[in-house]
Amino acid sequence: MTPADLSAALLDIVTTVVDRRREGQGDAQGEGAGGTAVLTLTVDDVPLERPKNRDHGDWSSNVAMRLAKRVGANPRELATEIADAAAGIDGVASAEVAGPGFINFRLDAAAAGQLAKTIVESGEAYGRGHLYDGLLVNLEFVSANPTGPIHLGGARWAAVGDSLARILQAEGADVTREYYFNDHGSQIDRFARSLLAAYLGEPTPEDGYGGDYIAEIAAAVDAEYDGDLSTLPREQQQEVFRSLGTQRMFAEIKDRLHSFGVDFDVYFHEDSLHASGAVERAIERLREQGHVFEEDGAIWLRTTDFGDDRDRVIIRSNGEPAYISGDIGYYLDKRERGFEQNIIMLGADHHGYVGRLMAMVEAFGDVPNVNLQILIGQLVNLVKDGEPVKMSKRAGTIVTLDDLVDAVGVDAARYALVRSSTDSQLDIDLDLLAKRSNENPVFYVQYAHARTRSVAANATAAGVDLSSFAPELLTHETEAALLGGLQEFPRIVAQAAELREPHRVARYVEELAGLYHAWYGVRDGSTRILPHGEEPVTDLHRTRLWLNEATSQVIRNGLGLVGVSAPERM
Incomplete structure (x- = not known):
């Protein structure tokens, strides 16, 4: 018996009990059934x-306490009436009332065990729903900005974001995975100047940006350029590095993410x-709705009308767009593409930015935290030999996705990044993830699947x-x-x-x-x-094999949702 089966049967019983009680109340008041x-x-x-305590049964319901006030009944008395009727449900061994009105259900062995066959026959579909x-x-x-390799914060979002999409x-959601390249603004200028300096042998x-990767990209751009870079004026050289260097960085980021099992639709x-x-269209839309004004030569969005602590400049007095202008244009673009919910994952340093984005959403006439949802992720640290790993060999100043994957592999890296809530700072112990023992959570789960095979x-x-x-x-307690x-x-x-919260799936497969x-x-x-x-x-051997296969399928399905492989042998 599945939970859905029990819920459906219980709904019929509760409806009958409630109707009978309410009809009785009507008769007592001289009102009749109507x-x-x-x-x-x-x-x-x-x-x-x-x-939480399996001694209390297989399932528990607080239906009596939820409905007692609506039907004018004592919760425990209502629970007793429902439990007496529910004890007759086919597959229910007992229905007992506990506490102020909980009903605890125990299934008979046949009803509980039927799930094993249901799972095997459902295959990959088991666990999927229609929410x-x-x-x-x-x-x-x-x-991530296209100015360097993906750092650990970006790596965490890569693993968590892809898992959340799955x-x-x-x-049942129709999900578009989207990567927003910040290729407009001062950080690209600094990147281009850094590449040019490396090419010219200057500090x-x-x-600017440091690290061996800058010299690598500068050399690659020099080799790729169709002509002699050295003959160009410095300003033109910088533009070449801006264009070709950014493209090469894009390509490297995409390649690294693909190797990590993460690909984007857009x-x-x-x-x-x-x-x-x-951007101009979005500003005009907000102007038509009365939320844009001009002051001191700049164009402003009146976000204080929607709870922001101050109004925000959209276009500066010198005609240059402020950072939020891109967000305004981007949000409207997504809505015009038909997306009902837009989820953005941001790093911990963006926490103060949430209020103005939600004010922008409301200015457009949408619903904050519905049409736009923002998830904030905390920092990630690598630890080896009990000490934090502070610097990448290639990037120079940060620890990167490549550093983590090189140390423990894709599966262990993804699992370690997904299995904890993004609300908390994450310390990843490289020594632990390298162990082939039950102390290593990804090994523990993958070994369980390999054992089923x-x-x-x-x-x-x-x-x-x-x-x-x-x-x-299937009567054994285990x-x-x-x-x-x-x-x-x-x-x-x-x-x-x-x-x-994808970490709930990862923690579940560990428990399973x-x-x-x-x-x-x-x-x-x-x-x-x-x-x-x-x-x-x-038949007992064969039935236990069904249970083995069901477990194998669910572990495989769960690992698939967090983007981790389920090996046949280890």
Whole structure:
């Protein structure tokens, strides 16, 4: 029995109980059956949760406490009436009232075990839902300046952003992954001057970029340029480095992200907003809505009308666009492309920028935190031998995505970056991630999957197959716990999507791996899948193989949602 099956059956019972009580109230008041308003219930009114203590049952519901006031009943009395009726649901072994009105359900072994077959037959579809069916989402992440390799903060957003896209898609959203190239403004000027200085053998400009990669790109641009760079005036040389150097940096960033398993549907260039007139169109739209004014020769957006601490300059008095002008043009461009929700992932240093962006959204007539959602990520540090790793060999001043991948590999890097909430600063222990032991979380989960495949191969060799299925035989306590964990996967995926927290999926597969290892490792062999010695193959062996395969599928599905491979052997 799936949670959906139990919810549907429970909804029918609760509706009957509530209707009967309300009709009785109408009769008592001399109003008859039509004396009370119709109360329409949905599955959202009968929530099910996994009890933290498994001794309390397989599922728990607070439906009686949620509805008691609406139907004029004592919560515990209402819970008792519902539980008495629910005990007769096919597949429910018992329904017991606890505390002020919780109802705890225990499933019989056959009903609980049926899930194993459901998962295997569902395959990759198990865990997917319909929370965001058809919703058009633009998910912008990484968006590092094209002036150097991707640093650890960008690496975190690459892993988290790609995982979030996968999870939102699993819930039915139509997600466009978008990378915003900041190729307009002063940072590109500094980048071009730094490349030129390296080419000419001059010191790095005081406000420029250092590191071996600058010299590498400068040499590549010199080799690529169709002509003799040395014959050009300095100003023209700088323009060559601006154009070709930025393109080469773009190409390198894309290549590094692709190697990290992260690809984008759209690469949007900031410069195009200004070249296409998108910024001017957005300003005019806001002017028509009465939110733009001119003062001291500058053009302003009146963001204080929408909670900002001060109004914001859009175009400076010298005619140059302020930084927020690009955001205004970019947001309107996304909305005109049809995106209903626009999610942007920003670093911790952008926290103070959120208020003005939300004010901009409201000025356009949209809903803050709905049409635009901003996720803020905290810093990432690498630790080796108990000490922080402070500098990249190539970038010189920062630790990069390449440094992390070179140290531990793509899978371990992605998993380490995803498994913690982005609200917290993250310290990644390189020594831990290099270990092939249960201390290493990615190894622990991947090894569980590899073990399921080894068990399956040995089962085939021993003549155990999936030709029969008797779920009522799955009675061992570790089997009940494992089935309970497997049931949780769809809820975890939906929760991760709704809260924009991919780490919930990563932590879930760790817990599931633990439940599988506990089942596999029962010391007395009472949960064996393979027959012992000359023992014949029975339905119990075959049914346990179904459970093994179900676990394998869910671990594989979960790792897929965080962009990590599920190896067959380790």
